[in-house]
Amino acid sequence: MKTRHCLILALMGFISCSTPQQTDNKVYTAFTGATIIDGTGAAPIQNGVLLVADGRIVAMGAKNEVTLPDNITVNDLSGKTIIPGLINAHGHVGDVKGIEGGHYSRQNVIDNLSLFARYGVTTVVSLGADKEEAVSLRAAVDTAARQRARLYIAGEVISGNTPEEAVAVVDQNDAMGVDFMKIRVDDNLGSSPKMTEDVYKAVINRSHELGYKIATHMYYLDDAKKLLAAGSDFLAHSVRDLPVDDELTGLLKEKKVCYCPTLTRELSTYVYEDTAFFFSDPFFQKEFSEATVQPLLDPARQEQIKNSKSAQTYKQQLPTAMANLKTLADNGVTIAFGTDSGIPTRFMGYFEHLEMAMMADAGMSPMQIIVSATSDAARCLDLKDVGKIASGYWADFVVLDANPLDDIKNSRSISGVWIGGEKVK
DSSP: OOOHHHHHHHHTTSOOOOOOOGGGOOOEEEEEEEEEOOSSSOOOEEEEEEEEETTEEEEEEEGGGOOOOSSOEEEEOTTOEEEEOEEEEEEOOSSOBTTBOOOOOHHHHHHHHHHHHHTTEEEEEEOSOOOGGGGGGSTTTOTTOOSSOEEEEOOSOBOOSSHHHHHHHHHHHHHHOOSOEEEEEOOTTTTSOOOOHHHHHHHHHHHHHTTOOEEEEEOSHHHHHHHHHHTOSEEOSOOOSSOOOHHHHHHHHHTTOEEOOOHHHHHHHHGGGSOOGGGGOHHHHTTSOHHHHGGGGOHHHHHHHHTOHHHHHHHHHHHHHHHHHHHHHHTTOOBOOOOOBSSTTSOTTHHHHHHHHHHHHHTOOHHHHHHHTTHHHHHHTTOTTOSSOOTTSBOOEEEESSOTTTOGGGGGOEEEEEETTEEOO
16 A cells, blocks of 8 residues: 555655555455545645555555555545544543433443444543443453444542542542543632642642543633642643633643643533523434423523523633633644533533534634644543544544535534444444
8 A cells, every 4th residue: 555655755765665465354445535634734635545454544645645455345435524533532421311410330331432422522531430330441441342432531530638538549540440530629619628739739749650641620720820830731621710821821831731621611501591502403403302401491490590600600701711722722732622521411422513613713723623622632641543544543533524624513514433444323
């Protein structure tokens, strides 16, 4: 097989290029004719060819750059666009059915991951409230899964009144088997105590001793700076109280820490004060029934949200979060796509597409958003072999009927989703 990169390297004398041989007994599938957006920010490949075998990408390039082996299955995708599968770097799985929590089970984890997959979200990093039932479904050990999103977990969200209490939770998560650690440093708008610096420093240090990256839930600008100085590896929400400044920008870039805005998290706190605008969206309705959302149409419930001090505060501060996203992105901070979906009334799968639309409203370009939701999300959390359409990576990709570079909302024009080279049913 020959790809653009293969040809260049061959001309330089670094490698030789060859067509896959049928004697290797691999079953090859080619996807031809589509525009391919590889997730890196590179220019799209027109009339592209994507070659897949054994669940992974073998080659990718323009039609005249990829030689196909004999006896191959070819899928003509002329007029369509291929993007990498979306990666939610801050989600949750296992607890929610419909709009209700409290349903954690192995089967519900699978059901949630399947729902994500049908919406083109092929990898989910579940940052907290993960239980034993999810351990065997982690991507590290569940490489054969094809009909559901790949899963990474953080276990219990770490808490404790003393360093010793909090570190004990870190050790419990480690013993259970997790991929990341997660802490909350937030006073919930003054309604609860905030984790103190001595506690979160101990947690960060112990997590690093055990080899884990640690994601931090935060709200305030001052806390974000202190957490970065203490060694936090990932800011799992937006700064929402104040405009970000040069000091925070400098810390994020110096420490190579990614920023995960989760704009739909704020939206979810107040949008049900009325009939949510997306309830009439056919893309929403294909998975969520009228009966599911009926409780959210209750006038008494809506009135309660209208009168909720916290909901209205989050509503007022969403513009700050959006402006901060634009400032950080413009100044070279890496933005990791995430939504905090999988909490009741934060609709898994759909909210990821809603998040992308809100990122566009904040001023990010479609290409920036796609990179954030694919290769950058993977790079920020060291997720292996996902996030790009590139040789050797898992064949996790979404086929769209319309080009999302024209309008990011075209991410909703899903023709098909493939995970590990297998089409999601």
